[in-house]
Amino acid sequence: MATIRFRDTIHNFIAFEGKEVDLIDAPVLQRLRGIRQLAMASLVYPGALHTRFDHTLGVTHVAGQMADALGLDTEERRLVRFAALLHDIGHGPFSHVSENALERFANRTVLPAGQKKEKIHELITVHLIENDKRIRDILGGDDCKRVIKLLQEGYGDPVLRGIVSGPLDADKQDYLLRDSRFCGVDYGVFDIHQLQRSLVAEQHNHAQELMIRLDGVHAVEQFVLAKYYLTTMVYRHRVRLITDQMITRAITLGIEKDSIPTLQKLYEFDGSPTFIENYLGWNDSRFMMTFGHDAPDGSRCKLLLNRLNQRWLLKRVFHLPVKEFTAEARERLLDVGKPANNELRRKIELAVASVLKEEFNADVDADFVILHSYQIKSARESSRNDEASILVSRPGQIPSHLEKESTLFASIDERLSDQFVEVYAPVEWADHTDRDRRLARLAQPLKEAIQKNLPGIQQHFEL
Missing domain, CATH: 1.10.3210.10 (Hypothetical protein af1432)
Structure with a gap:
C-alpha cells in the first residue's frame, strides 16, 4: 500500500x-x-x-x-x-x-x-x-x-x-x-x-x-x-467584499449583456454530462485569461475583470447599518442580492448612479454600480452557524448546549448581529480628504435613493 x-x-x-x-x-x-x-x-x-x-x-x-x-x-x-x-x-x-x-x-x-x-x-x-x-x-x-x-x-x-x-x-x-x-x-x-x-x-x-x-x-x-x-x-x-462583488457582476454582465457563449456554458448548470465535462476544465487563471485578456474589446465583463487585474477597484461610496433604515426597508435590503430581486436591485443602482453623476459631475456607468448587503452574526450565533448547536457532555445527565455552559456566550445578546448595506461604484477621489468630504455629502442622498426605491416605502428621514 x-x-x-x-x-x-x-x-x-x-x-x-x-x-x-x-x-x-x-x-x-x-x-x-x-x-x-x-x-x-x-x-x-x-x-x-x-x-x-x-x-x-x-x-x-x-x-x-x-x-x-x-x-x-x-x-x-x-x-x-x-x-x-x-x-x-x-x-x-x-x-x-x-x-x-x-x-x-x-x-x-x-x-x-x-x-x-x-x-x-x-x-x-x-x-x-x-x-x-x-x-x-x-x-x-x-x-x-x-x-x-x-x-x-x-x-x-x-x-x-x-x-x-x-x-x-x-x-x-x-x-x-x-x-x-x-x-x-x-x-x-x-x-x-x-x-x-x-x-x-x-x-x-x-x-x-x-x-x-x-x-x-x-x-x-x-x-x-x-x-x-x-x-x-x-x-x-472592505476590499474582499468589493473584489467578490466585481467578479460576480462581471459574470452577470458577461452572460446577460455580452451574451458570451463560453461563459453561459460555464454557469448554466443543467445536470448534464456535457456541462460537467466543460466545468472541470476551468480554474481561476483560465477564467481571467478567457473572459478578461482574450475577450472582445468593449465587453462589459472584460472591463470589470481588467480592473481587477490592475487592482483598479470600485470604491465604496456608501456604508450604513441596516438598522438605520426603516423597519419596512430592512428585510428587503437584506434580500436584495437574491435572484428574485434582480429588478429591484437594478432600479436602486440606477438611482444611485444618478446621485453619483451629480456629485462627481461625470457619467457613472450603472452596470458597475453594485448594491450589496451582508450580515456578520454575533459570536453566540456563530457557535451554531447553520448547523445544530454544539452539544456538551454531562456524564449521567442529558447533554447540554454550549450557550448554557459557556459564561462568555451566555453574556452575549444573540440579537447583536451586524447587518450592513454598501454601494460600490466606478468613481475616483483625489485623496483621503476629498474622499471623506464626498462621502459625507453623499450619505443622505444615497440613503434616500435606496430607501425611496424599495416597494411600499415612501418615508424619508434624516441620518
Whole structure:
C-alpha cells in the first residue's frame, strides 16, 4: 500500500495511503490546485494565494485526527477521510464566488424534483462522485454511495456527519488556521489540539452524537471566537467584499449583456454530462485569461475583470447599518442580492448612479454600480452557524448546549448581529480628504435613493 507524506504549512507532515493517494492524483482533485481558497483576497492580503487543494489535504488530515480522538474504527476513519478529500471537488473558479453565479443561472427546470432546491456546487460534487470514472474505479460503487450520503443530509451516523459537516467540523478547523496563516493575521488562531482532545461521542436522541467534554468549553469558545473574528476582519474586509462583488457582476454582465457563449456554458448548470465535462476544465487563471485578456474589446465583463487585474477597484461610496433604515426597508435590503430581486436591485443602482453623476459631475456607468448587503452574526450565533448547536457532555445527565455552559456566550445578546448595506461604484477621489468630504455629502442622498426605491416605502428621514 503506497504511502506519501506532504509537508503542510499548517499541520507539518501529513500522511496519505492507498486509495487516498490515488484520489489525490485524480484530475478532479488536481484541478483544485488552480482554484484559490479566498478568490482575490490577495489584493489586500498578498500572501493569500493558497488553494482549495492545500485546504483539501488539510481537512482530510484533521478529519483523521478527529476520528482518532473519538476512537472510531478503521472503516469509519477511512470513510470520513474519503469524504474530506472529495468535499470540495464541485467548486468553480474563485471558490465560493462562483456559487452566486451558479445559483443565478442554473436551469433548475430540467433537474429532478429532489434536486431543485439543492446548492448547485453540491450537486456537482455528487455528480462527480457518482459518475467520474477515476473516482468510481478507485472507491468502488458502494464506497461512492457511502461518501455521498455522508456529504448530504440523511447519513445514519451523526458522529461521522459531524466530522464532515457540522459546527465543529474538520473543514472549519482547517480553514480558520490556514486562512489566518496565509493572510498574515492571528484572528483565526485557536488551540486545535485541545479542541480535539475535548471531543467525545455519546448517546443522545437514540444515536451517538459528536459532543465536547465539559472541561473543553473554553477551547470551543476560543474556536468560535476565532471564526467570528476571522469573518469580521478578513472575510468581510472592505476590499474582499468589493473584489467578490466585481467578479460576480462581471459574470452577470458577461452572460446577460455580452451574451458570451463560453461563459453561459460555464454557469448554466443543467445536470448534464456535457456541462460537467466543460466545468472541470476551468480554474481561476483560465477564467481571467478567457473572459478578461482574450475577450472582445468593449465587453462589459472584460472591463470589470481588467480592473481587477490592475487592482483598479470600485470604491465604496456608501456604508450604513441596516438598522438605520426603516423597519419596512430592512428585510428587503437584506434580500436584495437574491435572484428574485434582480429588478429591484437594478432600479436602486440606477438611482444611485444618478446621485453619483451629480456629485462627481461625470457619467457613472450603472452596470458597475453594485448594491450589496451582508450580515456578520454575533459570536453566540456563530457557535451554531447553520448547523445544530454544539452539544456538551454531562456524564449521567442529558447533554447540554454550549450557550448554557459557556459564561462568555451566555453574556452575549444573540440579537447583536451586524447587518450592513454598501454601494460600490466606478468613481475616483483625489485623496483621503476629498474622499471623506464626498462621502459625507453623499450619505443622505444615497440613503434616500435606496430607501425611496424599495416597494411600499415612501418615508424619508434624516441620518
